[in-house]
Amino acid sequence: MEARELVIVGGGPAGLTAGLYAARARLDAVLIERLSPGGQMLTTDMVENWPGDLEAVSGFDLSDRMRKHAQHFGLEIVNNEVSAIAIDGEHKIINTPKGDIRCKALILCPGASPRKLGVPGEAELTGKGVSYCGTCDGPFYREQEVACVGGGDTAAEEALFLTKFAKKVFLIHRRDQLRATGILAERVMQNDKIEVLWSQAPLAFQGEKGVESVRIRRLKDNSEYDLAVQGAFVFVGTVPNTQFLDGLVEMDGQGFIITDKKQETSLPGVFAAGDCCAKILRQIVTAAGDGATAAFAAQRYLEE
Numbered sequence: 001m002e003a004r005e006l007v008i009v010g011g012g013p014a015g016l017t018a019g020l021y022a023a024r025a026r027l028d029a030v031l032i033e034r035l036s037p038g039g040q041m042l043t044t045d046m047v048e049n050w051p052g053d054l055e056a057v058s059g060f061d062l063s064d065r066m067r068k069h070a071q072h073f074g075l076e077i078v079n080n081e082v083s084a085i086a087i088d089g090e091h092k093i094i095n096t097p098k099g100d101i102r103c104k105a106l107i108l109c110p111g112a113s114p115r116k117l118g119v120p121g122e123a124e125l126t127g128k129g130v131s132y133c134g135t136c137d138g139p140f141y142r143e144q145e146v147a148c149v150g151g152g153d154t155a156a157e158e159a160l161f162l163t164k165f166a167k168k169v170f171l172i173h174r175r176d177q178l179r180a181t182g183i184l185a186e187r188v189m190q191n192d193k194i195e196v197l198w199s200q201a202p203l204a205f206q207g208e209k210g211v212e213s214v215r216i217r218r219l220k221d222n223s224e225y226d227l228a229v230q231g232a233f234v235f236v237g238t239v240p241n242t243q244f245l246d247g248l249v250e251m252d253g254q255g256f257i258i259t260d261k262k263q264e265t266s267l268p269g270v271f272a273a274g275d276c277c278a279k280i281l282r283q284i285v286t287a288a289g290d291g292a293t294a295a296f297a298a299q300r301y302l303e304e
């Protein structure tokens with residue numbers, strides 16, 4: 001069985017930063033990524049809150065730069081998928097379709113995925129007009145009308161991005177105030193192509209071969225109507241990609257991993273970093289910070 005000092009699971013900003021620090025600490029580390037390194041950055045059009053990059057950088061470019069940076073210092077990145085993790089005394093056994101890897105320290109950075117709304121028509125029309133990624137699917141809606149659901153940073157950023165293509169973007173939000181950070185909320189309000197549908201909630205996505213309308217409820221008076229659109233984008237938060245852990249470490253009610261100030265989980269030698277963690281701010285910069293802390297703490301753990 002392959003043996004390593006440290007295995008990092010996931011290659012988003014948390015994993016790549018942990019990998020950079022581990023490589024510079026000269027640990028015998030490998031980072032396992034199932035797709036391309038970058039995580040959610042890969043589906044982010046432009047990043048404008050990465051300190052030092054005053055000119056917004058594309059999520060794709062930032063992913064590439066982080067990967068190259070870690071590899072420059074010697075990080076090994078392999079394409080593989082972790083199916084399960086078992087504990088054998090002080091060792092952690094990482095199960096993958098390409099064989100098991102035994103390690104002493106483990107950093108979990110599996111990230112998070114878009115949350116589903118769970119309304120009728122959503123599953124049936126996913127890929128046929130219902131989407132969770134404006135960067136991926138926005139260009140299909142040139143000069144058409146689309147709906148976005150949500151009021152957070154993702155909904156605001158993606159609604160703004162969609163105005164590059166769509167002639168009209170309806171932002172459906174269940175409250176009368178956006179959750180998105182001030183500058184994004186300002187831009188939404190100033191954009192002539194965006195109409196915010198305040199205090200409204202989608203009840204269903206409707207259409208035969210593709211999305212034709214969204215059934216909406218006005219929450220203040222419970223009245224309902226159909227909004228005709230050709231596409232519907234859902235941005236109502238994220239769920240952590242922690243199912244494969246099968247309760248191995250302590251998690252909160254939503255499956256986010258609970259860590260201490262060293263980013264260590266309830267299992268000694270198992271650390272977690274990035275969007276999979278229970279925390280108040282999920283950003284590229286906080287994921288990178290978690291990754292650096294986790295790698296430093298993992299090094300200490302290995303030395304002890």
Ligand code: NAP
Pocket residue numbers: 049117149150151152153154155157173174175178179201235236237238280281282283
């Ligand atoms: P979020 O901050 O959790 O916002 C989710 C939004 O969806 C909220 O406005 C919420 O409404 C709404 N919502 C949730 N469940 C709903 C439902 N069942 N029906 C209708 N609306 C629903 O999620 P996010 O925007 O995906 O962001 C996730 C994390 O990534 C956040 O920490 C965010 O700051 C970060 N992020 C940062 C950036 C950036 O820095 N530029 C960009 C993207 C994401 P309420 O407001 O009423 O709760």
